[in-house]
Amino acid sequence: MGFRHERGGAAMRRERYMLQVARAMLALGVLGTIIAAVLHHHAYNASALDRWIPTTLAPLLAILLWRLLRHPDELVRIGRIALWLTLIGLTLPAWYVALTANPQYGQRLIDVLPPITAVLFPSMIAAIVYLPRPEGQRMALAFWLLLALPILGYLLSNPNELRSAAGMQLAVTLGPASLFVLLLVPLFQGIERKVASLEGERSRMQQLAERDPLTGLYNRRAGEVWLREAVQQHEPGVGVILFDIDRFKQINDRYGHAAGDAVLLEVARRCAGCMRHDDRLMRWGGEEFLALLRGVDVGVIADVAEAMRRHCKDGPIEPVGIVTASFGTALWEPGEPIEQTLQRADEAMYAAKAAGRDQVRAA
Numbered sequence: 001m002g003f004r005h006e007r008g009g010a011a012m013r014r015e016r017y018m019l020q021v022a023r024a025m026l027a028l029g030v031l032g033t034i035i036a037a038v039l040h041h042h043a044y045n046a047s048a049l050d051r052w053i054p055t056t057l058a059p060l061l062a063i064l065l066w067r068l069l070r071h072p073d074e075l076v077r078i079g080r081i082a083l084w085l086t087l088i089g090l091t092l093p094a095w096y097v098a099l100t101a102n103p104q105y106g107q108r109l110i111d112v113l114p115p116i117t118a119v120l121f122p123s124m125i126a127a128i129v130y131l132p133r134p135e136g137q138r139m140a141l142a143f144w145l146l147l148a149l150p151i152l153g154y155l156l157s158n159p160n161e162l163r164s165a166a167g168m169q170l171a172v173t174l175g176p177a178s179l180f181v182l183l184l185v186p187l188f189q190g191i192e193r194k195v196a197s198l199e200g201e202r203s204r205m206q207q208l209a210e211r212d213p214l215t216g217l218y219n220r221r222a223g224e225v226w227l228r229e230a231v232q233q234h235e236p237g238v239g240v241i242l243f244d245i246d247r248f249k250q251i252n253d254r255y256g257h258a259a260g261d262a263v264l265l266e267v268a269r270r271c272a273g274c275m276r277h278d279d280r281l282m283r284w285g286g287e288e289f290l291a292l293l294r295g296v297d298v299g300v301i302a303d304v305a306e307a308m309r310r311h312c313k314d315g316p317i318e319p320v321g322i323v324t325a326s327f328g329t330a331l332w333e334p335g336e337p338i339e340q341t342l343q344r345a346d347e348a349m350y351a352a353k354a355a356g357r358d359q360v361r362a363a
Helices: 012-044 049-071 072-099 117-128 135-158 163-208 220-232 248-255 257-274 298-312 338-354
Strands: 239-245 280-285 287-295 324-331 358-363
Touching: 012 049, 012 072, 012 117, 012 338, 049 072, 072 117, 072 135, 117 135, 117 163, 135 163, 163 298, 220 280, 220 287, 220 338, 239 248, 239 257, 239 338, 248 257, 257 280, 257 287, 257 298, 287 298, 298 324, 324 338, 338 358
Parallel strands: 324 358
Antiparallel strands: 239 287, 239 324, 280 287
């Protein structure tokens, strides 16, 4: 459990992984189109379409890669544009070759077809993975229909080429193998739903283990982990604020435990509003709370504690009225056991209570 950030769930880790894969795929796309442009430029029998398409796609994919590096939140939109560019770049030569090939003049499709089938599977899978579910399925199907049908139609109408080794490989690749990818879509979606369900259950169990059910703050078990990690990094400026609701037993005795719970919940809410981004507030036990701060000095920790003290009594809490709390602060000294720091904060808190309550005392 890290101090500065919440634990990243599986969904967040998956998003980061998918972003990294998308960047790698775009980078490979740029490299592949550059290589294709160079090879077609030096090929004596390359058509104008073969020369033009990779030369055009390379800078466009490079722009998309640059955009994704700067704006990772646009992953879906950039992925959609890249897939449409890829679809157009693969479809045009596939139809052109299928319509213009003439075996009678030695122009066999299997001899002049660019290696577009190597890009078909990754494109179909990328469409399924990166686009919203219905759109991704339609895009994957469009890839297959627009690329496979003209080539398969040509091979069926030219049995001699179909029976060749290259023709059989094309037929299998664009036929059963491609359809197998489409049949995997329901399986992939089922696995994704199962993983999401397991992650949700794990998150719920984690929350039950480390959160206080009444206030929603971290409980003492989680707080002790935060404390240990804070001091293990041996960074100065770790401070704790220990505070206790004044006369809480009297509140329970006079108004009942439901009113006491309402006081705990409202005090937790008000004090949580005083926390900075890296601060942690936890219910330490009963009516006692602990705030863990990082990167502070004596003055900062005193200011935060004073703000919490003011917010505690900022308006009545029904049906009790104004509620106050007593605060003790302590700054961790490098090399000091964290238990000793807590002890000093506890002594300061009781000094505040002995001095009349509703005040902040430093260790």
